[in-house]
Amino acid sequence: MCSEMMSNKTKALFFDIDGTLLSEKTGEVPESAKLAVKEARSKGHLVFINTGRVYPHTWQIRSEIEVDGCLCGCGTYVLAEGRVLYYYHIPRERGIRIKKDIDECGLDGALEGVEGCYFHRTISRMPQVEELKAALRESGCAGRYDWEDDCYDFSKFYLASDGNSRCMELFGRLKDIEVIDRGDGYYECVPRGHSKATAMDQVLKHYGISKDDAYVFGDSSNDLSMFQYATNCVLMGQHSEVLVPYATFETKDVEEDGIAYAMKELGII
16 A cells, blocks of 8 residues: 555554564564654554563563553553553462463463563473573563462463473363464463454554554464454564465565565555
8 A cells, every 4th residue: 555545544553572573583673663663653653562471571662662552461451651441360269270280281381460470489391481481580570479479460371381291181271261372382371352452452442543544563373363353464574374364464574674664665654
């Protein structure tokens, strides 16, 4: 769509973080993406992060790019212009039961909440979990408590598995949880009824913006719900194949200035 064909209505832009705004190769946001987002906002468009990360884990993006809101934890936390529009956490007793089920079935990972992330105080048998814990600690979003404590709430959780894990048994116990297969034995687990799409819907209704004036940018399997929901779907150059049927525009990789390229080609900037 050419710029002269676009209406002057306010657009709402929703960006995934990892592999979309943030390069997973360099760990940085390209300068071109920063400038493109800034220009879009200067034109009156609204910019939102829409991520599987919980709010404490978005500090890097928020420090580099000024946005109008953050939709976090796959729709469990919605913040717009400093105001919390929605927040959900798994009920405390249910959370305790979920932790026991995970332990009994031999998976491990991190529990994610608005105050931080929680993990076992003991060393995991899975090296990838220890790498995850180290990354979360380094990012400053480790919670005050440990997995074993029962005095905190969490909204979602991220799990790893190995040959000793009984994944199907665990998932059978999680009827109230949507399990997103992230590949390589990783699973993102979100309370049913919550997704990047439900968060988008709340924001669009809050601002009175139609889906025709909303654009989503993503690359991975946890972006599927917002690609299925949205009318305008921008797919990054490197992407999960599950998104392909819903994409309306395919751009370049994040490292190749894919965000700026798409926004210019679509007439947003």
